[in-house]
Amino acid sequence: MACSGAASGASSRVRRPGANTALATEALLRAPPDGHTLMTMPQFVPALPAVQRVSGFDVADLLPLAGTAQAPLVLVVPPRLGVADLPGFLALARTRGEALSFAHAGHAGVPNLAMALLAEATGIRPMGVAFRNTVQPLLSGDVDCAFGFLHDAVPQIRAGKLVGLAVTTPARSPLLPEIPCFAELGLPAVEIAAWFAVTVHRAVPPPLQARLIAAVEAVRPDPAVQDRLTAAGFAPFALDGAALQEFARRERDRHLALFARLGVTPE
Template sequence: MKRLLAQVGIGALISFSAHAQAAYPDHPVRLVVGFAAGGSTDVVARIVANKLGALLGQPVVVENKAGAGGTIATDVVAKSPADGYTLLFGTSSHAINATLYKKLPYDPVNALVPVSVVAGVPMVLAVNPSVKANTARELVEDIKKNPGKYSYGSAGKGSAVHMAVELLQFQEHLKLTHVPFRGASQAIQSVISGDVQFITDAVSTAAPMIQSGRLKALAVTTATRSSVLPDVPTMKEAGYANYETSLWNMVMVPKGTPAPVIEKLSAALQTAVKDPEVRQRMEKIGVQPIVDSTPDKAARFVQAETRRWAEVIKAANIELD
């Protein structure tokens, strides 16, 4: 009899758990963003959250936890209940931070589970108009002839836009001076004023400055051209076959989140980024929707990105405490 009661109890528990997962979500979901409201990451997160909420039948509320290159937001999500109600809108910084920081308050490899990559944000290599180079090839060749002459700005040490230049420096054995700022807007202004010669920044941020003539675009960093800068060649077209990078956005959940919940979220996210209105809103600001990213694909992608940036960071001896 005791064994029968135990079996009945276990069966009821399994039934209750399955019902709870099937009913997911039954209240609002948090989407935590590691950067300030109004920035490119926040804008994309809100586009995704709006459609995701409609598909899930519950509001998806964006919550900004800015600071420390996204690590504050990541820590919040990593330590949240693994129930699918707290999601991280992760970025390239997640893969970079795994090596960049000596110590993190969470396990950068195992604390979170990827759900789907939802967007890629091309970056553009842009110079002050006074710089003579009109192509990426001309710029790189002049840097090689004049080691230490060129400086570039970034949104901060270890930021994705900083690492985009470090990748080029690593591959082409360049000698450059890095000038970090507190944000992308300050870094761009430093290029416009001529304090530094160039920057690699998100197309969504830099495009207005390029279109107004305050910056000169040389190349975009992705394999295909940007929809908002269609006349600007890619780095591969400029002759750098191995150079490709972008800012990316990935939804992640705490380790231990039930598989049915992850699968439901992934399916909803894939549907969301295929929506014509979502695609149009993303492409209008130069963001490329990623439409076929399953949890397995997303996991392999972030692993590859972590390995790649670890190689660059170690070679450049970059670290943050």
């Protein structure tokens, strides 16, 4: 089995972190396309060449087969900011302009893209500051706001250390039922999540592709699996095969268009 952001052989699990998953992607695509090397691909990898110069592989050779999970986000602020809801936050953000700072984990990261979508929809202009994690800088007082993944943000919200303003899911999250989603606040464009899919080299034979999809489909509905994902801040992601590949294509195009509007170029 593969682990997130990693490629592995049939008999072992090998983490290949680093370079925005470029190392894991290269390991997958250099391995024999026999169905024994898999990758749990994050959603940004198909658009990776737009933000990072890569060589030695072509992301077009990646074939997502089965979705595993989504990681939604929540817009959070520290209590010291003095806002309790999204309208209050937007009013403050419009007043402070670029003096209002937000944490992100890189141009290709979903927290940065979520803030870009919010800025486009509302006209706010917060200043981004790069960190490895988007929640910790809020707790340490380094920034004013951030989009945080639920698994990082929920414990801090429940402890009263952060205030949750809106979630990026289509409906309210069961982990934060008291916090509205952006769509119900009139901002449906701010719907975004990280997603992950079991991915192989495109040259893997179709019969092996079908077996891998069936294996994920057999495990995914297990209540124990679903409960563990939900408790960890993830949501189900039950797309497979051609439907998943079309979804991944639309997501790639959405990311590329947003990068172009933001003026992001490969580094």
